[in-house]
Amino acid sequence: MKRIVSGMRPTGKLHLGNYEGALKNWVKLQDGYECFYFIADWHALTSDYADTANIKENTMAVVTDFLAAGLDPNRCTIFLQSLVPEHAELHIYFSAVTPLGWLERVPTYKEQRENITDRDLGNYAFLGYPVLQAADISMYRADYVPVGKDQAAHVELTREIVRRFNNFYGEVFPEPDALHTEVLTLVGTDGRKMSKSYNNTIELSDSPEMIRAKVRQMITDRTRIKRTDPGHPEDCDVCKVHRLFVPPAVADKFDGECRNALIGCVDRKNALADALIEYLAPITKRLNYYRDHQDEVRSVILEGSRRAREEAGRVMADVRRAMRIDWY
Numbered sequence: 001m002k003r004i005v006s007g008m009r010p011t012g013k014l015h016l017g018n019y020e021g022a023l024k025n026w027v028k029l030q031d032g033y034e035c036f037y038f039i040a041d042w043h044a045l046t047s048d049y050a051d052t053a054n055i056k057e058n059t060m061a062v063v064t065d066f067l068a069a070g071l072d073p074n075r076c077t078i079f080l081q082s083l084v085p086e087h088a089e090l091h092i093y094f095s096a097v098t099p100l101g102w103l104e105r106v107p108t109y110k111e112q113r114e115n116i117t118d119r120d121l122g123n124y125a126f127l128g129y130p131v132l133q134a135a136d137i138s139m140y141r142a143d144y145v146p147v148g149k150d151q152a153a154h155v156e157l158t159r160e161i162v163r164r165f166n167n168f169y170g171e172v173f174p175e176p177d178a179l180h181t182e183v184l185t186l187v188g189t190d191g192r193k194m195s196k197s198y199n200n201t202i203e204l205s206d207s208p209e210m211i212r213a214k215v216r217q218m219i220t221d222r223t224r225i226k227r228t229d230p231g232h233p234e235d236c237d238v239c240k241v242h243r244l245f246v247p248p249a250v251a252d253k254f255d256g257e258c259r260n261a262l263i264g265c266v267d268r269k270n271a272l273a274d275a276l277i278e279y280l281a282p283i284t285k286r287l288n289y290y291r292d293h294q295d296e297v298r299s300v301i302l303e304g305s306r307r308a309r310e311e312a313g314r315v316m317a318d319v320r321r322a323m324r325i326d327w328y
Helices: 016-029 041-048 055-069 086-097 100-104 107-115 129-138 149-169 208-216 237-244 248-259 265-291 294-323
Strands: 003-008 034-039 076-080 144-147 177-180
Touching (some): 003 016, 003 129, 016 034, 016 055, 016 144, 034 055, 055 076, 076 294, 086 129, 086 149, 100 129, 100 149, 129 149, 144 149, 149 177, 149 294, 237 248, 237 265, 248 265, 265 294
Parallel strands (some): 003 034, 034 076, 144 177
């Protein structure tokens, strides 16, 4: 089977945007590929190094959401980056062959240095995170990395680093390909992209009551002042999100009633909340189980990390031989 590698930083409970943008696709991929999915706790240190108090708790929350969403530790390997120290070793070797200019031109490096002003990002870890990312991917000799088209540049940099390493030491690693997926970008409760940093998310773990409360905050048609005014569903965040979670015929019916002022904005919000609660019901059921069985979640992390480290050990033995620094 072809091999997939991907990871997420432990920033806390996952939200609907995480699920639609990546996690749902991961669940599908585990049936056709050999998948390695990891929690990138070292990557969290690139920007959150000053306060590490929540990393363990957030890691447990992320893995709980992984399992609730449908990742199966019998069909994929779920592991913690820091429990496989070989990642750090390969990161050092890749760092030695990666030109500084390659890192300075990464689009997200400049963008985040300009936009994130509440912490100091002038450290090597932040500049060098693409090298660690390349090590994460290459450690398992990934054939594919599932990404949206806007993230393809990160995979291309990994390919360049691998190519340069292989030029020095022989064909140790394959050059991974981006497995482009249709990434659904969800609107958050404030009209911006759903993101934890904007505090505008609907979390996978939200109760039905919390989902209804958050949907009530969402922005509707700004031009519709009164209940009797005709609506414009194409300009309404609630209408657009509702369409994503119901059959087209249902959405069309609601759109028609909105345009003819047969329903109001509150009615559409209630319909969206109902659709989301129904959509998330299977995840909620599994989530309630794993919340009560955190020992099982911890076991998944430890067993997956053990399996990942076994594979990493085999790969690093090949790396050391190729670099002629094998002493055992």
